[in-house]
Amino acid sequence: MHIVAVLALDGVIPFDLATPLEVFGRVRLADGSTPYEVRVYSAAGTVRAGAFTLDAPWGLETLLDADTIMLPGCADGAVVVPEGVLTLLRKAAADGTRLASICVGAFILAETGLLDGLRATTHWLAASALAARYPRVEVDPGVLYVDNGQFLTSAGAAAGLDLCLHLIRRDHGSAVAADAARLSVMPLEREGGQAQFIVPEQPPTPRGSTLEPLLRWMQENTDVDLTLGDIAARGGMSIRTLNRRFREQTGTTPLQWLLRARIRRAQHLLEASDEPVEQIAGRVGFGSPTAFRDRFKRVVGASPQTYRAAFRRSASPR
Known part of the structure; x- marks a missing residue:
């Protein structure tokens, strides 16, 4: 025994x-x-x-x-x-x-x-x-x-x-x-x-930091194929300065911060909408549904379809 x-x-x-x-x-x-x-x-x-x-x-x-x-x-x-x-x-x-x-x-x-x-x-x-x-x-x-x-x-x-x-x-x-x-x-x-x-944390937006307006703009434009040059131009600084300030104020790089914001937005859409995965991929800035699926699974640990099946919110009672 x-x-x-x-x-x-x-x-x-x-x-x-x-x-x-x-x-x-x-x-x-x-x-x-x-x-x-x-x-x-x-x-x-x-x-x-x-x-x-x-x-x-x-x-x-x-x-x-x-x-x-x-x-x-x-x-x-x-x-x-x-x-x-x-x-x-x-x-x-x-x-x-x-x-x-x-x-x-x-x-x-x-x-x-x-x-x-x-x-x-x-x-x-x-x-x-x-x-x-x-x-x-x-x-x-x-x-x-x-x-x-x-x-x-x-x-x-x-x-x-x-x-x-x-x-x-x-x-x-x-x-x-x-x-x-x-x-x-x-x-x-x-x-x-x-x-x-894991409930993903919203990408950090330090209150009062010099990056706050830029971070909010990035969150509002997760559907746009932003480059480092685009982000630096929006912030009115060089790419080198942009990278340094991101490291200092968020602990990560601009593109990694943007990726987290896109995945978080995708999770919300998978939970709260009936939109096809292919459409969600475009709405969060991925040019290819395949690239979106691969990146989502790497970050979240499950495919978009599996995540939606597990966390899809029930329709509100009428």
Whole structure:
């Protein structure tokens, strides 16, 4: 029997906690047997979990019996993980135990040092904080999960389901994992990564900066095939000065800033209109629908058609 330990620290996120309980707990093999025993562990008996508290039936003294340890995230991303917990996780890893995090549980796993030098992910909102706090971890905010063999991390919320199904497939094959996916009403594999779920920030328009009028003009002309010369002429400066001021005030180049504005505009049109993709490509300044599709998928992580299917707004009630 493969023991899956779900470690509940104080302030655990209920969704993250419940995901491995439900997914692994429902798995059945062809002969009807249950391959996983799922246990909830905590350092202290009673744990706060948002709107409720829970009493974990398992203490840390038997955590090393587990074959897989799941690390749900905590609502407080700055939570201090007890040193005794970190020591046990390192010991478990040394013994060959598999460790996997869900959402911001990646902060717990990174605190052990076990992710140093490895690629990892977390919820896109927390990715920059993870990278800043643990610079030796290669943070990839655009994927649903990362499998390093013994150490795995997943992005936010539903990506924890993807990770659990992936582990089941590793352990027992695609047929068993597909049955588990159906029970969870989930596809076994989802197209794209979490980049498609990131709400893109509007390209920055620093208030009071010397570039503000120029940036607003660029936003209003995303349908025009603007060159560096056009932008510099509009701003009344040389191309060299334009590039320098953009770096200083926006942190990027004029054309990269314009690209972000075009993709953001395209996402809005895909969500809010029925216009064909070919027409949207022209409206956001791409001369070729093929070039638009390629660039959109590279930036967003999904094709325009897939993005529209996922995020098309329902028609307003009449």
